[in-house]
Amino acid sequence: MSQQKRGQGPIMRFTKMHGLGNDFMVVDAISQPFRLSTDTIRELADRHFGVGFDQLLVVEPPGLPDVDFRYRIFNADGSEVEQCGNGARCFARFVRDQRLTNKRVIRVQTAKGVIELKIGRDGLVAVNMGVPELNPPAIPFAADRRKNVYTVDVNDQMAELSAISMGNPHGVLVVENVDTAPVETLGPLLERHPRFPARANIGFLQVIDRRHARLRVFERGSGETLACGSGACAAVVAGCLRGLLDARVEVELRGGRLLIEWQGEGAPVMMEGPATTVFEGQLRLPGESQPRRRRSARPNTRPHKNGA
Numbered sequence: 001m002s003q004q005k006r007g008q009g010p011i012m013r014f015t016k017m018h019g020l021g022n023d024f025m026v027v028d029a030i031s032q033p034f035r036l037s038t039d040t041i042r043e044l045a046d047r048h049f050g051v052g053f054d055q056l057l058v059v060e061p062p063g064l065p066d067v068d069f070r071y072r073i074f075n076a077d078g079s080e081v082e083q084c085g086n087g088a089r090c091f092a093r094f095v096r097d098q099r100l101t102n103k104r105v106i107r108v109q110t111a112k113g114v115i116e117l118k119i120g121r122d123g124l125v126a127v128n129m130g131v132p133e134l135n136p137p138a139i140p141f142a143a144d145r146r147k148n149v150y151t152v153d154v155n156d157q158m159a160e161l162s163a164i165s166m167g168n169p170h171g172v173l174v175v176e177n178v179d180t181a182p183v184e185t186l187g188p189l190l191e192r193h194p195r196f197p198a199r200a201n202i203g204f205l206q207v208i209d210r211r212h213a214r215l216r217v218f219e220r221g222s223g224e225t226l227a228c229g230s231g232a233c234a235a236v237v238a239g240c241l242r243g244l245l246d247a248r249v250e251v252e253l254r255g256g257r258l259l260i261e262w263q264g265e266g267a268p269v270m271m272e273g274p275a276t277t278v279f280e281g282q283l284r285l286p287g288e289s290q291p292r293r294r295r296s297a298r299p300n301t302r303p304h305k306n307g308a
């Protein structure tokens, strides 16, 4: 990328979407070429100098039989990741709206397996997010044995959390009140804690009653977002494992509500919620002739424009 010049390359079409305010740039890489460097993704994610998004979602042809598409996900810091629940609902809406499929039940290959998306007549999208992984090495989380709650030393303060993979790694803490939870301080420390060798998304769960919860999530590679679908799934699994929640829970995130269902060990987590298109656009990508000036000191996880 150091040999590239801004705005001299090919034109790329994209759609701006969001799931409860967790926002995405969605690119059809079936009908146009897709090749973006980490630097370019970070620049596009920038809310002042770029398009602005929490994640970039890429629609590719499937690499497996019996699957409709391949779904790739990049965080705002340019890292490629395994799962994005809110993105999965937008993905379903996107492939239907762009007429890449006319199916209502869509099977999608992710970096960690196949997920199934179902577009309802009411416009809501239901996603089978797969069976949560609780085995520490598979999350990955450093622990001698599997537990429902782990004690983690953060600068000599002990934090109690559940560790769960929904395809991507999550740590979930139960808090009294999400409004006063230390999301901005503890979130980044736990995201990069050595016990999460692949980093992690950190959820702060407030249990209202057995069927209602509130949640804020400090996302790996994107900072706090207005909603995190895989985080809501992980939070309900954590709440069930701790005996605090029932199998069907309405989770209130800063950007709106998701319905999450988990029938217990060995069962997949089901998520239902909205997917919204904001606008369609196109931009000219960097060319490949001259060195590009790098803006300095751009943080990996920049503040959300909504003050989240």
Ligand SMILES: N[C@@H](CCC[C@H](N)C(=O)O)C(=O)O
Pocket: 022, 054, 055, 073, 075, 081, 082, 083, 084, 085, 086, 087, 168, 169, 201, 219, 220, 221, 222, 225, 227, 228, 229, 230, 231
């Ligand atoms: N917003 C997402 C999760 C996106 C990926 C995450 N930041 C990670 O690094 O795993 C969701 O809705 O699940």
